Amino acid sequence: MTQTPSAAPAVNLGGAAKSFGSLPAVDCVDLTVRRGETVALLGRHGSGKSTAIGLMLGLTAPDSGGVSLFGDSPAQAVALGRVGFMLDNCRPIPRTTVREQIAFASHTFPSPLAVPEVLRLAGLTELADRRADLLSDGEARRLRFALALIGDPELIILDEPTAGLDAKARTAFWAAVHGYAGRGNTVVFSTHYLEEADDNADRIVVMDHGRIVADGNGEELRRSAGGTVVAVDLAGRGSHGLTELPGVVSVEIRRDRARLATTDADATVVALARMDAIRGLEVAPVSLEDAFLALTSRLEATLLSASLAR
Numbered sequence: 665m666t667q668t669p670s671a672a673p674a675v676n677l678g679g680a681a682k683s684f685g686s687l688p689a690v691d692c693v694d695l696t697v698r699r700g701e702t703v704a705l706l707g708r709h710g711s712g713k714s715t716a717i718g719l720m721l722g723l724t725a726p727d728s729g730g731v732s733l734f735g736d737s738p739a740q741a742v743a744l745g746r747v748g749f750m751l752d753n754c755r756p757i758p759r760t761t762v763r764e765q766i767a768f769a770s771h772t773f774p775s776p777l778a779v780p781e782v783l784r785l786a787g788l789t790e791l792a793d794r795r796a797d798l799l800s801d802g803e804a805r806r807l808r809f810a811l812a813l814i815g816d817p818e819l820i821i822l823d824e825p826t827a828g829l830d831a832k833a834r835t836a837f838w839a840a841v842h843g844y845a846g847r848g849n850t851v852v853f854s855t856h857y858l859e860e861a862d863d864n865a866d867r868i869v870v871m872d873h874g875r876i877v878a879d880g881n882g883e884e885l886r887r888s889a890g891g892t893v894v895a896v897d898l899a900g901r902g903s904h905g906l907t908e909l910p911g912v913v914s915v916e917i918r919r920d921r922a923r924l925a926t927t928d929a930d931a932t933v934v935a936l937a938r939m940d941a942i943r944g945l946e947v948a949p950v951s952l953e954d955a956f957l958a959l960t961s962r963l964e965a966t967l968l969s970a971s972l973a974r
């Protein structure tokens with residue numbers, strides 16, 4: 665069914681795939697980002713986040729499948745000023761102030777936001793008269809964010825926007841992003857940091873080996889990874905049979921201790937008791953980190969068994 669432009673989602677990837685040589689960097693990904701959502705692409709190094717973002721921005725063409733932004737091609741959406749993004753290697757013009765940089769850039773857009781509004785949204789009002797080439801890393805990042813939103817885009821796509829920033833600079837950066845999102849806009853960002861995704865996104869899309877392995881808010885991800893962790897000391901008995909216990913979704917062994925993510929903690933504990941394996945028993949809700957490890961190791965195990973079967 666064709667969607668009218670006004671109903672089209674902010675981002676739509678339909679079976680999008682991109683390989684580099686024989687490596688599928690993005691492997692038949694279906695993803696819809698609704699207007700007004702803030703979505704984190706979360707994954708380890710090399711999981712395909714930047715390639716997915718490159719597809720969304722039209723920097724890379726998919727080998728197969730489709731990519732659209734507001735129902736248009738990425739190139740059309742960018743040309744219409746509907747999409748903002750931060751340039752990686754954008755150096756400020758020397759000896760100009762923050763305000764001058766923003767005012768200069770605003771002339772290149774058909775209907776830019778007013779300069780004071782951009783300064784406010786990016787948290788740069790106090791720094792407006794500072795030299796742009798002398799800003800700290802965090803401040804310079806907010807200036808690049810200001811330049812991304814000056815054309816008043818409805819969608820901003822950010823690839824690891826806070827990488828390398830300290831905690832204070834991150835907080836200031838996210839405050840600026842929330843200000844922009846609070847106007848009803850859509851944000852897609854990539855990150856390695858679970859906490860950053862949980863704290864700043866309505867929805868977390870977990871990528872691994874170019875695929876989406878989970879999609880939901882932090883609570884939903886915790887639940888899909890089992891909901892509860894049962895941990896016991898192995899006391900030298902080995903981990904044999906633990907994955908087959910009732911409710912168990914994944915097993916992680918750290919030194920001589922097993923951590924079992926489970927959907928049915930009672931049944932798992934009873935089964936462990938029958939095996940006389942409840943030394944150092946601990947039962948706790950799954951943390952987001954446990955969930956992430958369980959979700960990504962699940963795909964790892966499937967890929968490993970598929971390659972062993974070949």
Ligand SMILES: Nc1ncnc2c1ncn2[C@@H]1O[C@H](COP(=O)(O)OP(=O)(O)OP(=O)(O)O)[C@@H](O)[C@H]1O
Nearest residue numbers: 684687689707708709710711712713714715716856
């Ligand atoms: N231009 C390229 N040529 C060859 N391989 C590439 C290219 N770009 C990405 N890759 C490979 O594709 C896979 C996915 O890379 P991608 O950069 O999308 O991952 P990522 O999740 O963004 O990683 P990171 O968090 O480290 O930035 C990796 O194995 C990477 O080495």
